[in-house]
Amino acid sequence: MEFKELESLLVKFRDSRGWKRYHTPKNLAISAAVEMGELLEHFQWGSDTEILEAVKNPAKKEAVADEIIYLTPLAHELGIDPDEALVRKMRKNERKYPVGKDGA
Known part of the structure; x- marks a missing residue:
């Protein structure tokens, strides 16, 4: 499935439950940080x-x-x-870290 299809699926799920009001950038960024903390638990030790x-x-x-x-x-x-x-960031990284830099 393409990303845009997945995004549409997620938005439909959210909207059918009336959750859009909770999906503000601030709330979602906080939720992402909380989930990343939970992700780290899997790697902690x-x-x-x-x-x-x-x-x-x-x-x-x-x-x-x-x-x-x-x-x-x-x-x-x-x-x-x-x-x-992702493509834009990779292009930035290619300029910042060219092949051969830092012994690569």
Whole structure:
């Protein structure tokens, strides 16, 4: 499914429940930060190797994935296209960190 389709699905879900009034940029940014804290709980005491092994378990992977949802409605409310934002940021990073810089 394309991102715009997912975004539409999320907006329809939200609107059918009358939640739009709660989906302000401030509330969504706060919610995203809270979810990121919950995401960190999954990684708190594990090494990188342990974490990568743990997410091979579908239930663990789903639990981690569930914590990253609020960025989509935040992008929607702010009129940000995540696809465009990613491409633009990568172009900035390519200029800032050219191949060969810092020993790469």
